[in-house]
Amino acid sequence: xxxxxxxxxxxxxxxxTKQQIRGLVEEITALSKQELAPSQYxxxxxxxxxxxxxxxxxxxxxxxxxxxxxxxxxxxxxRTMLDEQGEHQAHHAKLLAQVAQSGxxxxxxxxxxxxNKGGTGDEGVGxxxxxxxxxxxxxxxxxNTEAVVEIFQRPTPQPATRRGYLRxxxxxxxLASQWLTSQKLRQLGSRESLWTxxxxxxxxxxxxxxxxxxxxxxxxEAQRLVGCDRVTVAVRRGGKCLVESVSGQDAFxxxxxxxTLLGRLATQxxxxxxxxxxxxxxxxxxxxxxxxxxxxxxxxxxxxICIVPISRTVVDQTRDLEMAPxxxxxxxxxxxxxxxxxxxxxxxxxxxxxxIDLVCGHAARALSNAIDHxxxxxxxxxxxxxxxxxxxxxxxxxxxxxxxxxxxGICLAMSVVPYDFALKGSGVLQPVERRDLFVNIEGCVxxxxxxxxxxxxxxxxxxxxxxxxxxxKQYADLEGEMLSTSEQRDSVASDGQAxxxxxxxKSRLRGxxxxxxxxxxxxxxxLQLLDKxxxxxxxxxxxxxxxxxxxxxxxxxxRPVTRGQKLLTVANRDGPxxxxxxxxxxxxxxxxxxxxxxxxxQQLEITYIAETDPTKLHKGTVRxxxxxxxxHEEHGHVVSLFVNIDKTELNDPRTGASVTAKVHCGRRPxxxxxxxxxxxxxxxxxxxxx
Numbered sequence: 001x002x003x004x005x006x007x008x009x010x011x012x013x014x015x016x017t018k019q020q021i022r023g024l025v026e027e028i029t030a031l032s033k034q035e036l037a038p039s040q041y042x043x044x045x046x047x048x049x050x051x052x053x054x055x056x057x058x059x060x061x062x063x064x065x066x067x068x069x070x071x072x073x074x075x076x077x078x079r080t081m082l083d084e085q086g087e088h089q090a091h092h093a094k095l096l097a098q099v100a101q102s103g104x105x106x107x108x109x110x111x112x113x114x115x116n117k118g119g120t121g122d123e124g125v126g127x128x129x130x131x132x133x134x135x136x137x138x139x140x141x142x143x144n145t146e147a148v149v150e151i152f153q154r155p156t157p158q159p160a161t162r163r164g165y166l167r168x169x170x171x172x173x174x175l176a177s178q179w180l181t182s183q184k185l186r187q188l189g190s191r192e193s194l195w196t197x198x199x200x201x202x203x204x205x206x207x208x209x210x211x212x213x214x215x216x217x218x219x220x221e222a223q224r225l226v227g228c229d230r231v232t233v234a235v236r237r238g239g240k241c242l243v244e245s246v247s248g249q250d251a252f253x254x255x256x257x258x259x260t261l262l263g264r265l266a267t268q269x270x271x272x273x274x275x276x277x278x279x280x281x282x283x284x285x286x287x288x289x290x291x292x293x294x295x296x297x298x299x300x301x302x303x304x305i306c307i308v309p310i311s312r313t314v315v316d317q318t319r320d321l322e323m324a325p326x327x328x329x330x331x332x333x334x335x336x337x338x339x340x341x342x343x344x345x346x347x348x349x350x351x352x353x354x355x356i357d358l359v360c361g362h363a364a365r366a367l368s369n370a371i372d373h374x375x376x377x378x379x380x381x382x383x384x385x386x387x388x389x390x391x392x393x394x395x396x397x398x399x400x401x402x403x404x405x406x407x408x409g410i411c412l413a414m415s416v417v418p419y420d421f422a423l424k425g426s427g428v429l430q431p432v433e434r435r436d437l438f439v440n441i442e443g444c445v446x447x448x449x450x451x452x453x454x455x456x457x458x459x460x461x462x463x464x465x466x467x468x469x470x471x472x473k474q475y476a477d478l479e480g481e482m483l484s485t486s487e488q489r490d491s492v493a494s495d496g497q498a499x500x501x502x503x504x505x506k507s508r509l510r511g512x513x514x515x516x517x518x519x520x521x522x523x524x525x526x527l528q529l530l531d532k533x534x535x536x537x538x539x540x541x542x543x544x545x546x547x548x549x550x551x552x553x554x555x556x557x558x559r560p561v562t563r564g565q566k567l568l569t570v571a572n573r574d575g576p577x578x579x580x581x582x583x584x585x586x587x588x589x590x591x592x593x594x595x596x597x598x599x600x601x602q603q604l605e606i607t608y609i610a611e612t613d614p615t616k617l618h619k620g621t622v623r624x625x626x627x628x629x630x631x632h633e634e635h636g637h638v639v640s641l642f643v644n645i646d647k648t649e650l651n652d653p654r655t656g657a658s659v660t661a662k663v664h665c666g667r668r669p670x671x672x673x674x675x676x677x678x679x680x681x682x683x684x685x686x687x688x689x690x
Contacts, residue, residue: 024052028172032179035186038062041179042073042147049151049172050075053165056132057152061096063145069096072147080130080152088129095126096136100145105137105170107162110155131155135165137173141180149173197225198358205366209373211235215245218338218363223247226355228304228347232339233363234266235371241266241337258300265292266337269307273334278305279346304342306356309334310364312372335371338363414671421673422607422662423590426635427581427643429610429650429657434571435543437463440536442563444468446556453550457541457570464539464556464567471537475530482523489516545572548655571655579608579620579643581661582635586680591625591641594665606643608661613651620645622663 028048031041042060050058057076061069077083082092091113099106113127128134132152139147149172153165201221208214215233223231230248234241243259243266246252252259268289269276280303282290293305312333340356447467451457492512501509549555549568556567583591595604603621610618626640641663647653672679 021052024048025172028175032175033182034179035182036179038072038183041176045172045176046073046075046149049149049169052172053135053151053153053168055135055151055153059150059152060139061148061150063100063147067097067100069093069100069148076152080132082130088127091127091129093126095128095134096148096150098126099136099138099148103138103140103143103145105135105166105173107166108134108136133162133165135162135169137166137169139173139180140177141184146180149176198362201225201359202362205362206369209370211367211370211374212244214366214370215336218359218367219245219247222338222340222359222363225359226340226352228340228352229343230339230341232262232341233336233367234263234339235336235367236270236334239267241270244336258296261292261296261299262339265289265296265305266307266339268292270309270334270337273309275309276305276307277349279303279349300341300343302341302343303346304340304352306340306352308338308340308356308360310336310338310360310367312368336367411671414674415669417670418667419670419673421590421665421668421676423583423587423665424660424662425581425583425587425638425641427579427608427641427659427661429577429579429645429653429659430655431545431571431573432576432578433543433545434548434569435541435545436569437539437541437567439466439561439563439565439567441466441468441471441533443470444537445560446558449553449557451547451552451568453547453552455547457545457547459541459544461541462538463541463547463570466537466539466561468533468537471530471533475527475534478523478527478530482520482527485516485519485523489513489520492516539567541570543570543572545570545574548573573655577645577647577650577653578623579606579645579659579661581606581608581641581643581659581663582632582638583641583663584635585629585637585639586684588629588639590665590676591663594663595622595625597666603644605664606641606661607664608643608645608659610650610653611658611660612654616649616651618645618649620661 028045031044031048034041036044046058046060049055056079057074059074059077060072062072064070071077082089095108095113108128110128110131110133113129130152133155135151135153137149138145139149149169151165151169156162204217204221205214207217215235219231219233223229230246232243232247233245235244236242241263243252243254243263246259254260268286272286272289276285276289276293278285278293278297282293285293296302297305312335338360340352342352444466445468446464448465449463450465451463457463492509495509547568548571552568561567591604598604603623606620606622608618608620609616620643623642623644626642629637629639632638643661668676
């Protein structure tokens with residue numbers, strides 16, 4: 001019988017099966033050399049082992065904290081009925097615990113062990129309550145059992161085959177143990193790196209007692225340590241939380257929408273008194289916090305937010321971070337909040353929580369110390385006094401005395417020594433005689449431009465021709481109506497001269513004739529008005545001069561214009577020139593005071609330089625001052641000063657050329673001349689508001 005069975009086996013099929021098993025072993029070997037997550041490795045490892053053994057299924061049981069056995073991955077566990085609650089599950093758990101404790105592989109036949117019917121009844125011994133042959137082997141790392149691999153195999157009567165199952169599984173577990181050892185080494189290296197980073201973080205955040213510097217260090221170093229996208233520190237001032245620092249940013253706009261909404265969200269969380277973890281669900285949040293979260297997320301597009309309030313008394317503020325809600329900090333005054341954000345991706349809460357816990361512990365101490373230090377009464381004054389003690393030591397006392405004498409002398413000189421007080425203002429050069437030409441009729445189009453920039457024109461010379469279609473239509477309609485009315489009048493007049501008319505008919509015709517004469521008079525008046533409007537379509541120069549508007553043809557030709565629009569400017573460049581200085585309104589008090597001290601025949605003097613020739617200094621006198629202030633698009637609120645100048649001093653003057661002018665307002669102490677802007681600011685913004 002045995003000879004027939006052996007002769008029926010196909011050698012090629014056996015060889016093919018061996019090659020498949022070798023391939024699976026090589027895959028497991030390569031898999032054990034890769035850096036994979038435990039869940040991913042156990043899944044790939046178990047699939048290949050089950051396939052190589054042609055088993056029904058299998059499971060990987062991990063030994064967790066407290067030596068509790070937890071399922072890491074399974075294949076066809078349901079067929080063994082071990083996924084159902086019952087006494088058989090407890091017996092199976094004891095069997096796994098025995099393998100984990102002994103560290104040796106074993107074979108357990110179906111329905112065998114002390115916990116099954118017909119057993120010894122020893123409750124401390126595990127059992128196989130299933131109909132499968134259980135092949136178990138431990139996964140060890142550094143002589144410690146970390147997991148148990150269990151294979152669900154069909155029962156077979158041959159002991160050699162069973163031992164082959166166990167031997168193969170033990171060999172595969174040796175390969176998996178190598179991966180597990182490497183995994184442990186990587187975890188230890190990562191943990192050592194984490195503690196090094198934490199040590200650097202603790203050292204840096206305690207370097208200074210300045211609140212802003214400490215907040216800046218916390219934000220930037222915590223962002224690296226936790227591994228999130230952004231960390232923000234908001235300090236509580238009164239009843240609100242104000243953003244003090246943002247990781248990766250030296251400066252930020254406190255009025256921006258993102259910063260404002262984040263401060264509002266931190267304020268609501270601090271008022272709630274408990275840390276907040278948001279990952280897309282706000283169903284368990286109070287309404288005010290939920291609204292603040294939605295407003296901020298809508299504009300920042302953040303995917304995960306963790307806000308931890310920082311209390312003055314240090315507590316374990318994230319001890320329950322993995323379980324909602326996060327630990328309460330209501331037992332101490334809250335002074336700040338740290339906001340951790342994930343913008344690009346959502347990282348697991350269990351991965352971020354331990355690092356956030358470590359960061360917040362050190363940050364709370366450092367930030368609380370800095371806030372307490374800066375809240376001491378008159379701390380800036382005490383700090384300045386502490387620094388000034390160096391100045392009165394024996395070695396530095398002579399130098400301090402000499403420097404003090406020099407400073408007193410400089411202050412006295414600045415208060416007593418007079419100096420020319422000149423106020424600076426910008427201005428432009430322009431001819432005194434100049435005219436701006438405007439559009440006087442609405443709905444016009446430039447028909448023709450006869451001049452160019454720089455052309456000399458005579459008084460009353462035609463410069464621009466406008467076209468108004470509506471005006472032409474009105475004129476044509478009036479002419480037609482006037483012609484029709486005139487013909488009607490001639491007909492009525494002819495009828496009135498006919499013979500044989502009774503007095504009533506003559507009276508009626510005279511009335512019609514008078515009415516038509518009145519209508520003709522009205523139409524002639526309207527035509528005269530239209531004639532005057534048509535004359536306005538011809539733009540003429542009011543003076544003889546030069547066109548100073550640049551590129552007129554490109555700006556106006558064939559273009560529509562509106563009533564009141566400036567077309568061009570004509571200036572008499574051969575006549576006298578003037579300088580218009582735009583003096584800031586806040587300085588006009590000095591100008592008016594200096595002008596009041598002059599005699600009747602005296603005028604304020606100015607000196608100026610033209611931007612076209614900045615090497616030459618020119619002089620002039622203020623002819624008149626604009627009685628009103630106006631808003632200049634470049635210089636703000638100004639008062640125009642019109643200055644008489646000598647055109648012959650200028651080399652090729654150009655209309656509109658920029659100048660820088662100084663109006664001389666007498667002599668004042670040199671300190672006031674240099675710092676008058678500061679004195680004016682103190683008077684208007686500080687003393688006046690007291």
